[in-house]
Amino acid sequence: MNTRFAPLQKLRGRLRPPGDKSISHRAALVGAMASTPVRIRNYLDAADTGATLAAVRQLGAIVQWREAELVIRGGGLRNVQAPAGTIDVGNAGTLMRLLPGWLSFQQGCTFTLDGDESIRRRPIDRIATPLALMGASIEAREGRYPPFTIHGGGLRGIEYQLPVASAQVKSCVLLAGLTTESTTVIEPVPTRDHTERLLARAGAPIRRGGLDGAPRTTVGNAEELDLEPVDVPADLSSAAFLIAAGVLVPGSRLLLEGVGVNWTRAGFLRILERMGAIVLVDSEPQGSFAAQEPIAEIDVSHCALQGTEVGPDEVPLAIDELPLVALLGCFAEGETIVRGAQELRLKESDRIAAVAGGLRTLGGDIEDTPDGFVVRGTGGLAGGRLDARGDHRLALLGAVAGVASRDGVEVVGWEAVSISYPSFAEDLRRLAA
Ligand code: S3P
Numbered sequence: 001m002n003t004r005f006a007p008l009q010k011l012r013g014r015l016r017p018p019g020d021k022s023i024s025h026r027a028a029l030v031g032a033m034a035s036t037p038v039r040i041r042n043y044l045d046a047a048d049t050g051a052t053l054a055a056v057r058q059l060g061a062i063v064q065w066r067e068a069e070l071v072i073r074g075g076g077l078r079n080v081q082a083p084a085g086t087i088d089v090g091n092a093g094t095l096m097r098l099l100p101g102w103l104s105f106q107q108g109c110t111f112t113l114d115g116d117e118s119i120r121r122r123p124i125d126r127i128a129t130p131l132a133l134m135g136a137s138i139e140a141r142e143g144r145y146p147p148f149t150i151h152g153g154g155l156r157g158i159e160y161q162l163p164v165a166s167a168q169v170k171s172c173v174l175l176a177g178l179t180t181e182s183t184t185v186i187e188p189v190p191t192r193d194h195t196e197r198l199l200a201r202a203g204a205p206i207r208r209g210g211l212d213g214a215p216r217t218t219v220g221n222a223e224e225l226d227l228e229p230v231d232v233p234a235d236l237s238s239a240a241f242l243i244a245a246g247v248l249v250p251g252s253r254l255l256l257e258g259v260g261v262n263w264t265r266a267g268f269l270r271i272l273e274r275m276g277a278i279v280l281v282d283s284e285p286q287g288s289f290a291a292q293e294p295i296a297e298i299d300v301s302h303c304a305l306q307g308t309e310v311g312p313d314e315v316p317l318a319i320d321e322l323p324l325v326a327l328l329g330c331f332a333e334g335e336t337i338v339r340g341a342q343e344l345r346l347k348e349s350d351r352i353a354a355v356a357g358g359l360r361t362l363g364g365d366i367e368d369t370p371d372g373f374v375v376r377g378t379g380g381l382a383g384g385r386l387d388a389r390g391d392h393r394l395a396l397l398g399a400v401a402g403v404a405s406r407d408g409v410e411v412v413g414w415e416a417v418s419i420s421y422p423s424f425a426e427d428l429r430r431l432a433a
Contacts, residue, residue, distance in 0.1 A: 001271075003414035003425060005402025007192055007383075010251030010302075011431040019044035020235040020260050021420050023194050023293060025052050026171070027095045027230045028063075030198045031072035031270025032056035032100060034306045039229040040070040042258075047418045051090035051115075055099060058083040077225055082109045083167045087146065089115040089347060091390075091419050096146065097127050097168035100193070101175030104136035106152035109271050116149035124148055126167055127172045130160045134183070144219075146362030154251030154386055157183040159303060164188075164343060165316040169215070177219040178204060184218040185322040186210070191316040192264045197293065202227045214225075233260030233295045238421045239319045241396045242349040245428070246300035247277045248331055248404035254431060267310075269298075272280060274308040277330055281382050304331035309378055319343065321374075323355045323397050331404065338372035348419075349391035358394060362401055362409060383407035391394035394418035399424065 024044040027053065031038035043049065053063050053070075060081030061074040073079065080103065089096040096119060103111045114120075125144035132138065134155040140148035155179035161175055168187045175194055177183025196217055199206050202225040210216040239259045246254040261269070261283050273281050283296035305328055310318065315338075318325070322338055329336025344351040356368035359375075363382035366375045383405035388395035395416040402409030417424050 001181045001415045002410050002412050003364040004396065004408055004410045005399045006408040007405055008249050008403040009251050011428070012253055012420060013431045014255040015242070015431065016257045017233040017234040017239040017259060018421055018423065020091050021046070021048055021237065022094060022192060023232050024049040025092070025098065026198050027232060028052045028056055028195050029098055029102065030202055030225060030227060032061040033077045033225050034058065034227050035076045035224045036226050036399070037071055037073045037335045038227045038230060040072065041068065041229065042232040042234070043070040044232065044235065046388055046420050046422055047090060048095070048420060050094040051088065051092045052095045055087050055089065055095060058087055067164035077222060080109060083111065086112045086114050089113055089119060091116050091118055093119065093122055093348070094168055095338065096122070096124065098171050098175060100127055100131060100138070100150050101172035103152055104131050104134070104156050105179045106174050106242060107154065109152045110149060111152070112147055112149045112150045120146050122346060124365065126164065126166065126169050130158065130169070130173045131176055133160065134157050134180065136176070145157070148196070153329055153430035157181050159184040160186060161186045165191050166343070167191035167195070167316070174199065174206070174217060174219050176223045177289065181219060182220050183263060183273070184216055187215045187317060189313050190264055191216050192262065192429055194293070198227070198230070201399070212262050226429050231292055233293050234258045235420070236260050236268065239298065240324055240433070241421070241424065242427070243272070243298065243300050243401050244278060244293055244328060245400045246402055247272070247279070247305070247328065248400070250302050252300070252302040254300045254301070258295050259298050260293050261296040262293050267314050268321035268324070268417060271314070271318055272311055274304060275305045275328060277305060278303045287344050298431065307332045307375070310338045315343070320393060323351055323393055324400070325357060326355050326366060326373045326375055327401055329377055330359060330366065330381050331379065332377040334377055336377065337377040340371055341372040347391070349394060351391070352390050354391065354394055354399060359401070362386060362405065364412040381392055381405040383409050383412045385412060386418045388413035390416050392416045392421070394423060396424055399428065403428065
């Protein structure tokens with residue numbers, strides 16, 4: 001499906017973006033692992049997080065929508081029901097990499113996971129390696145791609161140094177560690193910590209240390225998990241597209257409510273600040289590690305931008321927003337450079353090639369490098385056609401480029417937005433009215 005986004009005069013209004021995708025996946029998984037029913041408010045109603053609900057149902061959990069609230073009744077940490085057939089993760093990398101952590105200690109059960117064309121290109125050896133060190137057995141296509149099969153069994157604790165900064169891999173190992181005496185994950189640099197926060201709230205023995213240098217997180221054996229109701233914040237990664245549109249479209253002023261601003265996710269806000277954007281974040285105090293996720297109201301106004309540099313340490317804190325940094329760079333004065341972001345090549349599409357190629361066809365002066373982009377700001381984009389390549393964040397990027405461009409952008413494959421932000425076009429129309 002092709003959808004055209006014409007240049008807009010201004011965007012104005014107040015809106016709550018959809019629920020956080022990363023936290024929704026985790027809330028559903030930890031909810032299904034808990035011994036008592038778990039209520040989840042503002043769960044993201046989209047294709048990716050729908051795949052997680054389907055998966056936990058297949059594993060024996062009862063999932064019910066009660067008005068706007070989701071209730072999950074699982075069978076407990078060690079009581080997964082062996083599923084009939086393959087578990088379909090769809091397009092969801094987070095589901096594909098987190099779920100095996102839980103499945104790997106289900107004694108005597110076998111599970112096969114598969115997904116769409118994009119997921120079949122995404123490596124799982126990054127989780128299979130630590131899980132094998134813990135004693136799990138995994139067989140994957142060509143040793144590293146889906147479909148793959150997990151044979152559940154008893155696991156032993158490990159100390160694991162992550163070779164790449166990945167919250168998905170960290171989360172998988174921590175979930176697997178819940179039946180070991182002690183399992184530690186050491187990260188090269190901090191990545192999103194939503195799993196740790198939820199596990200702490202659910203009563204799992206979890207400790208964090210080394211936050212000044214390489215973060216170390218240790219989990220131990222958990223008999224049971226119990227989780228008080230979870231309020232899923234609005235997704236900063238989805239809000240980021242509205243924030244960018246508000247910054248780029250002249251005369252705009254947007255207020256975005258209830259947005260998650262956990263610092264391990266909020267790198268984009270700091271990058272924007274360096275670029276000179278007027279984005280005010282009115283947040284509540286961050287609270288303790290085991291409290292609900294911090295949220296804020298984000299107040300965005302149009303303004304002029306200057307180029308900036310994003311280096312490897314900042315990359316995991318803004319990984320899904322880096323395509324937007326490239327887009328903003330096209331409108332900024334001077335150069336915008338992203339380095340150390342080779343992980344972008346392993347996302348729903350090769351986001352280095354796709355973003356650079358896509359923005360070039362719209363008139364941007366952008367070069368792809370092996371680990372990022374170099375963008376020379378030209379004060380704006382002409383417009384044209386952008387192929388989403390089945391990647392939701394590329395489709396959304398095309399829409400924002402369109403409303404800020406001179407001639408508009410036609411997004412080829414708009415339906416990809418069903419993965420994380422099905423109502424984006426409608427929200428944009430409301431803010432433009
Ligand atoms: C995610 C972690 C990141 C991110 C993805 C969601 C998560 O992936 O890009 O969209 O929910 O843990 P990596 O762990 O591969 O960096």
